[in-house]
Amino acid sequence: MRRFLILMYHMIRVPKTPEEARYACPPARFYRHLAWLKKHRPLVSLDQIEAALAEQSALPEGAVAVTLDDGHADNYQNAFPILRELQVPATIFLTTGYLGRTNLWMARSGFPPSPMLSWEQVEEMHRYGIAFGAHTVTHPRLPELAPEAAKAEILASKRAIEERLGSCRYFAYPYGLFDPACRDWVKEAGFALACSTRSGFNHLGRDPLALHRIEVRGDDALWQLKQKLKFGTNQASLALPLRYYAHRLKEKLRAWTSR
Numbered sequence: 001m002r003r004f005l006i007l008m009y010h011m012i013r014v015p016k017t018p019e020e021a022r023y024a025c026p027p028a029r030f031y032r033h034l035a036w037l038k039k040h041r042p043l044v045s046l047d048q049i050e051a052a053l054a055e056q057s058a059l060p061e062g063a064v065a066v067t068l069d070d071g072h073a074d075n076y077q078n079a080f081p082i083l084r085e086l087q088v089p090a091t092i093f094l095t096t097g098y099l100g101r102t103n104l105w106m107a108r109s110g111f112p113p114s115p116m117l118s119w120e121q122v123e124e125m126h127r128y129g130i131a132f133g134a135h136t137v138t139h140p141r142l143p144e145l146a147p148e149a150a151k152a153e154i155l156a157s158k159r160a161i162e163e164r165l166g167s168c169r170y171f172a173y174p175y176g177l178f179d180p181a182c183r184d185w186v187k188e189a190g191f192a193l194a195c196s197t198r199s200g201f202n203h204l205g206r207d208p209l210a211l212h213r214i215e216v217r218g219d220d221a222l223w224q225l226k227q228k229l230k231f232g233t234n235q236a237s238l239a240l241p242l243r244y245y246a247h248r249l250k251e252k253l254r255a256w257t258s259r
């Protein structure tokens with residue numbers, strides 16, 4: 001079975017509050033994660049995933065793509081040097097309306113304000129091979145918007161990136177939220193791939209506009225990342241392998257006894 005996983009990170013810095021721990025991955029931890037991935041998994045770009053889905057050609061077994069959502073300034077300061085040193089392909093999804101400002105949509109939910117990337121930083125990273133995708137203009141819950149407003153959010157973020165970088169083929173739904181109409185607007189806008197936050201493995205039969213991703217929490221230790229990769233789940237726990245193998249054993253026993 002040829003399957004691949006897409007990982008989702010957010011901020012790469014030390015969290016300022018306990019609530020941020022989910023979204024802010026300290027640079028030393030990010031380095032450990034990527035160094036392990038580099039050694040043990042084939043790391044692929046979204047370009048490679050797009051080509052594989054379009055041509056129904058196989059990716060290397062267990063391939064993993066790295067994505068970072070929102071476009072936080074720490075992606076430039078902390079993630080970029082690590083991605084460059086380890087030569088890891090990565091895609092950053094930009095909330096274009098907040099570039100050069102702060103993460104206002106998060107501040108509204110009580111998170112401390114945090115600077116976002118500038119276009120100059122985006123352009124510099126792009127020159128070094130970091131890929132960029134769109135994540136709307138203002139990070140809304142797309143299915144809750146009027147159709148015209150949702151379409152404008154999708155299209156305007158694509159245009160802003162195209163103006164600066166020449167092209168923009170990938171999209172990530174804010175909060176992972178979308179419905180069939182949103183999916184169709186993303187397709188109409190001309191995106192080739194779109195990432196959700198539904199967890200699980202992807203395979204060649206997956207809708208390119210509803211790709212699954214695994215959320216890597218900022219406080220995930222390496223063993224938790226390994227578990228998420230192995231089981232294709234967001235829920236890492238010490239009991240997970242035990243539960244998984246107990247379930248498989250039960251299934252086997254059932255198959256034997258029903259013969």
Ligand SMILES: [Zn+2]
Binds near residue numbers: 070135174175
């Ligand atoms: Zn986001």
